[in-house]
Amino acid sequence: MSQFQRLTIAPDQISGSYIRLTPEQQHYLWRVLRLQAGDRLLAMDGLGQCWLVAVEPPDQMQILEEQIPIAPTELPRPVVLLIAMPKGQGMDDIVRQATELGAAQIMPILSDRTLLNPSPQKLDRWRRIAQEAAEQSERQFVPTIGEPQSWSDALTVWNAETCDAYLCEARGDRPHLLQKLLPTRGASPSTKPVAIAIGPEGGWTDAEIDGAIAAGYRVVSLGRRVLRAITAPAAALSILAAALEQDMPSS
Amino acid sequence: MSQFQRLTIAPDQISGSYIRLTPEQQHYLWRVLRLQAGDRLLAMDGLGQCWLVAVEPPDQMQILEEQIPIAPTELPRPVVLLIAMPKGQGMDDIVRQATELGAAQIMPILSDRTLLNPSPQKLDRWRRIAQEAAEQSERQFVPTIGEPQSWSDALTVWNAETCDAYLCEARGDRPHLLQKLLPTRGASPSTKPVAIAIGPEGGWTDAEIDGAIAAGYRVVSLGRRVLRAITAPAAALSILAAALEQDMPSS
Incomplete structure (x- = not known):
């Protein structure tokens, strides 16, 4: 079934x-x-349901089979990307790659150094990109893209009570994200959702990092190099997905 | 020193x-x-040397200090990306992200399903992109970008004799790259360079995969989702860099 075109x-x-x-x-x-x-x-509803259909121009498709079993492509735990919006068209690439890499939710954050205040049209555009990327990468679910919100509002929803929360900081002397994700011997593995927060071009402010720490976030590094705002979420989600999936069969 | 502009x-x-x-x-x-x-x-020579300079318009810079110590940003083992060239402008993004993520060499591969045969101008363009990305991501070294070569030629250079070699395959039932990279308890860690091979849009042919296996490559998965040709190298290098760096301090 994996070679058929998909339509949400x-x-x-x-x-x-x-x-x-x-x-x-x-x-x-x-x-x-x-x-x-x-x-x-x-045909997929983006919520896990799938139908095999035959197209009938001009305006319909006939359902041939319901409840099509498809290879599971979702991560074993939901991953929420909290992304301080970069300037320009950067969010298009971020939404596309984050969808391919398995994010369940993408939440645009208005951080102190965020310049962009996106229009409702932008939000529609990002949702279309997520849908197309979900079809291409053969996911069962289309990630939800939330309304932009402040970092302090986001911390009331995603914090140590509700999820395993990580904030990535460039240039700091922080432990590596992967090091924090690998299971400690003897400890029982977490089953909570994972939230990962990525800052804007200029980085998080000290106050934003302090707020995250107070909400139970672990502050981590993505390595020794300075990554662009577009590359950092792809790197973080690649590492997260690998750590969550590495001890499972790949299909 | 890390906040100065850099020039190669x-x-x-x-x-x-x-x-x-x-x-x-x-x-x-x-x-x-x-x-x-x-x-x-x-000023950096892209080979690990660094000078603090003052600019003097119109055409020179005065050296103020030699042998400037800068925070190490290179991976502990050299990583070679063997990349089957995607169609269109995809290589631009791949070169930029691979440089940020620490690749030491980027070798364009003419695989059986590669459509692109790049002009010398393209190669110059990729080398300029690598140089700019190395400056932005504060690397000491600019990755070298080789002449495009066939997969069989590449296998004579990068194989189990010369490096730890991995080939990524989508849709197969392969062990995860991260699983293969994490050290086995009791085994002494490898110090060899790492080569990672990523296929084109249509994937590697069976003959190409067989050739890689015969040359000692381990065939691995990057997870359950189908990644675009642009995203796959970023994911592979993110995981590789994390596995190589995760037990080192981040700066």
Whole structure:
């Protein structure tokens, strides 16, 4: 099943044994993918449900099979990326790579040194990118992208009570993220969600780091080199996903 | 010293206690960075040497101090990225992120499913990107970027005789890269260079994988999700750098 094209649908598009296509989906299937009547694909609701369908131009798909079993591609524990928004178009790349690397939620943070205050259109754009990236990387779930919020508000939701929380700091003399993630011998492994916070170009302010420590965050390093704001979340999520998955079979 | 701008120079630009600037460097210092006479920066030869200098428009810099000690930012073992070139502009992003993440060498591979045959101008462009990324990420060394070569030629150089070699395969049921990198209790840690091979959009062919196995490569997974050709090298190098650095202090 893994080689079929995937299309994310909303549950209210299903009507009996048919799925009605939105105008955007029609454009994508006929103009971009150039599918023909009868071609098959996987329709997914982004919440773990999957249907095998045959396309019927101009505006629907017929459900051939329900509850298609697909290889699990989600991380064993939900990972939340708390990302201080970089300037320019950087968030597009961050959302795309974070989705590929398995993030369950992407929460844009308005940190003290964040310059961007995104429009609602931006948020829609990031959600479209997440959906496309989830289809490409064969994920069952599309990560949710929250409304931008302040760091102090974020700390009331993601803190040591609710998750294993890490904040990445460049240039500090901090232990490495991987070192903190590997299980200590004898300790029972955590089953909590994981939150990982990445700062903006200029880094977190001291007050932001102090607030995180007070909320139970462990402050960690991503290594000795200074990473761009776009590369740091990809590095952090690669290491996190590897640590969470490394003792599981890969498929 | 870490907050100074950095500029990569060639050893033959040094003349006594002065460093002569190329026209490109003059443009960069005066027009891009807008430096003024007397401003200081770090000149680095990309081979581990570093000088504190004061700029003197229009065409030179005076050496103020030699052998500047800078925080080590290189990985404890050299890492070679063997990268089957993706289509389009993908190599630009790969070279930039691989440099930030600490690669010592980037070797473009003409794999069976590689479509790109890059011009010499492309190679120059990638070398410029590597130099800029090395300056930004505060590395002592600029990764070397080799001439594109066939996979069979690459295997004669990078194989189990010369390095610890890994080939990443998507969709296979392979052990995770991180699992293979973590030291086995009781075993003495390797000191060899590490080579990591990443395939093109369509993946390696079976013959290419067989060739790698015959040359002593371990075939590994980067996790359960399908990564784009741009994201896979960033994920692999993030995991590699973390495994090599995680038991060292971060600065």
